[in-house]
Amino acid sequence: MSASPSFPAASGPATGPAVRPDWADPGPWLDASAIPERDDDDVGRLVRLLRDDPPAALERMAGEAERLTRCRFGRVIQLYAPLYLSNYCSSGCAYCGYAADRRQNRLRLEPDEIEAELEAMQRMGIDDALLLTGERCPEAGMDYLADAVARAARRFDHVGIESFAMSADEYQRLADAGCASLTIYQETYDPALYQDLHRWGPKRDYLFRLEAPDRALAAGMRAVGIGALLGLGDPIADVVALYRHARHLQRRHWRGGVAVSFPRVRPEPGYWQPRRPVGDALLARVIFAFRLCLPDTPLALSTREQAAFRDGMAGIGINRMSVASRTTVGGYRRAVEGDGGQFAVRDTRDVDAFCRMLRRKGLEPVFKNWAAIFNE
Amino acid sequence: MKDALLLGGYEFDSRLMIGTGKFSDVAAMTAAARASGARLVTVALSRFHRAASDDLYQPLAAIPGLTLVPNTSGARTADEAVRAAMLGRELSGSPFVKVEIHPNPRHLLPDPIETHEACRRLAKEGFAVLPYIPADPVLAKRLEDAGCAAVMPLGSAIGSGRGLQTAEMLRLLIQDSLVPVIVDAGLRAPSEAAAAMEMGCAGVLVNSAIAVAKNPAAMAAAFAAAVQAGRAARLAGLMDCGESASPTSPLTSFLGGQEA
Numbered sequence: 001m002s003a004s005p006s007f008p009a010a011s012g013p014a015t016g017p018a019v020r021p022d023w024a025d026p027g028p029w030l031d032a033s034a035i036p037e038r039d040d041d042d043v044g045r046l047v048r049l050l051r052d053d054p055p056a057a058l059e060r061m062a063g064e065a066e067r068l069t070r071c072r073f074g075r076v077i078q079l080y081a082p083l084y085l086s087n088y089c090s091s092g093c094a095y096c097g098y099a100a101d102r103r104q105n106r107l108r109l110e111p112d113e114i115e116a117e118l119e120a121m122q123r124m125g126i127d128d129a130l131l132l133t134g135e136r137c138p139e140a141g142m143d144y145l146a147d148a149v150a151r152a153a154r155r156f157d158h159v160g161i162e163s164f165a166m167s168a169d170e171y172q173r174l175a176d177a178g179c180a181s182l183t184i185y186q187e188t189y190d191p192a193l194y195q196d197l198h199r200w201g202p203k204r205d206y207l208f209r210l211e212a213p214d215r216a217l218a219a220g221m222r223a224v225g226i227g228a229l230l231g232l233g234d235p236i237a238d239v240v241a242l243y244r245h246a247r248h249l250q251r252r253h254w255r256g257g258v259a260v261s262f263p264r265v266r267p268e269p270g271y272w273q274p275r276r277p278v279g280d281a282l283l284a285r286v287i288f289a290f291r292l293c294l295p296d297t298p299l300a301l302s303t304r305e306q307a308a309f310r311d312g313m314a315g316i317g318i319n320r321m322s323v324a325s326r327t328t329v330g331g332y333r334r335a336v337e338g339d340g341g342q343f344a345v346r347d348t349r350d351v352d353a354f355c356r357m358l359r360r361k362g363l364e365p366v367f368k369n370w371a372a373i374f375n376e
Numbered sequence: 377m378k379d380a381l382l383l384g385g386y387e388f389d390s391r392l393m394i395g396t397g398k399f400s401d402v403a404a405m406t407a408a409a410r411a412s413g414a415r416l417v418t419v420a421l422s423r424f425h426r427a428a429s430d431d432l433y434q435p436l437a438a439i440p441g442l443t444l445v446p447n448t449s450g451a452r453t454a455d456e457a458v459r460a461a462m463l464g465r466e467l468s469g470s471p472f473v474k475v476e477i478h479p480n481p482r483h484l485l486p487d488p489i490e491t492h493e494a495c496r497r498l499a500k501e502g503f504a505v506l507p508y509i510p511a512d513p514v515l516a517k518r519l520e521d522a523g524c525a526a527v528m529p530l531g532s533a534i535g536s537g538r539g540l541q542t543a544e545m546l547r548l549l550i551q552d553s554l555v556p557v558i559v560d561a562g563l564r565a566p567s568e569a570a571a572a573m574e575m576g577c578a579g580v581l582v583n584s585a586i587a588v589a590k591n592p593a594a595m596a597a598a599f600a601a602a603v604q605a606g607r608a609a610r611l612a613g614l615m616d617c618g619e620s621a622s623p624t625s626p627l628t629s630f631l632g633g634q635e636a
Contacts, residue, residue: 070588072535074398125428157422222452223481255452255479296482355429362400368425373459374450 017191018206023248024189026240041247042293043240049289050236058281061288065317068295073319076364078298079351080128080322081121082162084329084342085109085148089134091201093187095232095265095272097342098134100201107329108139114148118155120332124324124351127368128158130183132342135203136164146177153178158370160225164202165212171219178375182216183225184209185263188233189241197232213249213258222374223257224249225300230283231265231274239286246294259298259320262287266304268344280309291317303347307357310347315363323354323365379611381579383556384472384504384525386443388415391573392603393445393558394596395583397423398535402435404592409439412596418445418474418581421464433468445506447474454493461498473498474528475507484534488515492522499523508560511542513549516557526555528581531572532562535584539568543575550576566595566602573606574614 028036029043049061086108087098098104109117121129129152133140145163152159160181161174171182188194191206198204213224226245228238242260249258264283265274278286290299300320301313310321326332327341349357355365380387393416399405409417417436424446425431436444446464451457454477461473475498477491478484486508492515498505504525509515511529519527529549532538539562540546550557556578563569569580582599589595 071537071584074535074584074587075400076398127425127428250482255481257481359401364399364401364430366423366430367428368430369420369422371422371424371450371460371463373421373463374452374456376459 017195018210020189020191020206020210023244024186024210024241026189026237026244029240030237041244043244046243046289046293047236047240049292050239050285058285058288061285061292062316065288065291066315068291069315069317069319072296073298074364075315075362076319076366076369077314077358078128078320078366078369079126080130080158080160080320081124081126082130082132082302082322082325082327083114083117083121083152084132084327084331085114085145086133086140087329087342088137088139089201090137091135091203092199093203094197094199095187095229095274097271106139108144109148109330111147111151113330114151117330117332118152122155124332125367126323126351127156128160128370129156130160130162130322132161133163135201142166142170142173146173149174149177149179153372153375157368157372159375160223162225165205165209166215168215168219171216171221175216175220175222178372179221180370180375181223181225181257181259182213182221183227183261184212184216185227185229185261186210186242186245187229189228189238189245190233193233210245213245214252217249217253217256221256223259225259225261227261227263229263229265230278230286231276233276235276235278235282235286239290243290243293246297250297257298259300260290260294261300261302263302263304265343266346271344283309284313287313287317303345304343306346307349311357311361314358314361321354324349324351379607381556383416383506386471386504388443390415390600390603391579391607392569392600393418393560393579393581394586395581396420396432396436398584398587399592400587402430402432405432405587406435406439408586408592408596409436409442411593411600412586413600414596415441416443416445416472418447418583419468420449421446421460421467422450424464424467437468443472444468444470445472445474446470447476447508448494449476449478451477451494452479452487452490453477454490454497457490457494458497458501461494461503462501465503471502472504472506472525475505478508478534486510486530488512492518495519495524496522506558511545511549513545513552516549516553520553520555524555526558526578527553528558528560530561531559531568534561536562537564537585538562539564540571540575546572546575546577566598569599570602570606570609573603574609576610579603 029047089100162183194206228242264278301318302322303325358365390413392414394414419432423432448457448460477487495505495507508528516527532541558579559572560581586595
């Protein structure tokens with residue numbers, strides 16, 4: 001898929017849609033008449049599973065996904081919760097509730113507030129915290145993030161970050177501060193659409209973001225989580241690229257963990273309207289197809305999804321879930337006036353209610369499956 | 377007749393070890409541990425979680441007659457495994473450690489280089505070291521020399537349920553081993569555990585096959601019976617079997633009964 005090099009950039013380092021590397025290109029597999037002869041990662045199988053039409057096939061895939069998940073991960077769901085440190089942002093992502101041009105109460109947690117939020121999460125039983133910020137800006141830059149990671153690492157066994165794309169040195173600094181994993185979504189793997197949606201700011205640099213997980217793993221981060229924000233572009237093209245991205249990372253970094261998440265933008269009043277909404281059946285099919293093609297890869301589902309969908313997917317492909325998330329800054333101690341969060345949380349159950357559901361399904365909610373001693 | 381498993385100077389009257397991850401809840405895990413009759417159970421240090429609902433350590437520590445074997449799962453290097461082992465000993469008081477260093481998070485196969493280094497250091501620290509290893513007869517001897525209390529070669533990959541894929545290497549490994557050989561990982565059916573015991577393994581470790589069974593406690597009991605049967609068969613001496621029937625008239629009668 002070649003992009004016009006004359007596309008004008010509003011600002012930021014990229015001057016036009018990036019030329020994406022082969023390992024993030026779904027193109028060759030999307031045209032049934034031009035399936036490549038060489039297919040070392042069996043992308044063709046994923047595409048067949050994604051396009052397999054009869055509803056009966058979905059049930060069969062679900063059964064196989066459950067079997068594989070159980071063998072590899074057991075009757076266990078690993079839980080984590082996000083902590084929004086700051087909603088200051090320098091980028092203009094069209095779909096994001098925290099984009100710089102949104103009317104939004106801007107907040108940043110100060111050190112004592114970070115401690116208080118972490119404590120509130122600890123009281124909920126959380127031991128795996130994902131720290132989030134917006135794009136790099138003076139209010140929430142590297143020093144701020146490194147300090148927050150160090151604070152979280154003193155309280156939790158597992159700390160991850162989901163923040164702006166960084167240099168290898170910066171990732172190493174966070175790893176040294178106790179950060180075990182990086183979550184970073186490419187949003188869409190389509191360079192032209194990417195350029196279109198990321199209207200200004202540092203995030204316009206497609207390749208710098210695409211290669212961030214490579215830099216993080218090379219810098220000593222234990223694991224990365226990748227994903228495409230479903231609803232932005234052609235979902236099949238994006239998940240095929242996502243699969244290729246996962247396989248690229250797994251081949252290049254043999255000791256690195258690679259997890260995959262499946263966030264989607266839903267049509268929702270007051271939020272950006274997705275151009276290509278992805279329904280429940282397609283999302284379920286995508287998750288089953290990933291489990292079948294990547295049986296050993298952790299697959300995660302967040303509280304963006306409704307309770308009924310999460311309950312259904314727990315253990316049949318999905319083995320990691322966020323719980324009782326607040327997507328507002330300071331949200332674990334209080335409701336924040338006038339702040340809709342980065343996205344709407346659809347599964348609003350507290351930890352107890354969510355764990356009761358898991359136990360009813362014969363799944364053990366696991367809060368701690370890591371030891372801080374491995375981070376030293 | 378007493379037929380105890382001797383491990384690091386300790387005696388155990390069961391040759392089935394169980395792993396404690398992957399269960400649907402802690403009660404199912406402890407029920408399986410009891411039903412297995414196992415005396416040795418391994419717990420990941422990463423699943424020690426004081427006073428929390430997902431803690432695996434305290435519920436096991438409360439079962440009389442069990443010896444806990446903390447494992448270092450999650451470690452990628454010898455340094456990390458050694459730190460985890462030290463912390464595990466501090467928290468559990470167990471003299472045992474199961475060294476698990478499987479840096480590739482997808483197949484979880486053990487890293488022989490880091491494992492050897494960790495075992496060498498931990499044996500010097502006085503641990504009874506039980507390393508999870510590839511079914512490599514040379515590595516097994518190197519670990520024996522390093523002071524390990526046993527070696528734990530894999531039958532197939534963790535959680536794969538593929539059984540004794542490494543049977544040929546296990547035979548060579550068992551043949552020369554001076555320390556107990558405990559097959560760890562990959563078993564799916566009790567018959568495979570029996571087969572491992574018949575081959576001369578000193579014990580087997582089972583986790584996924586029990587944790588993921590419909591009735592984990594009943595499966596634990598089935599594995600216990602299979603391990604006993606396999607061990608009894610090994611001690612009884614299995615009949616030799618060849619590719620074809622034995623001839624009824626001696627092939628060497630032409631030698632006229634001369635002895636060599």
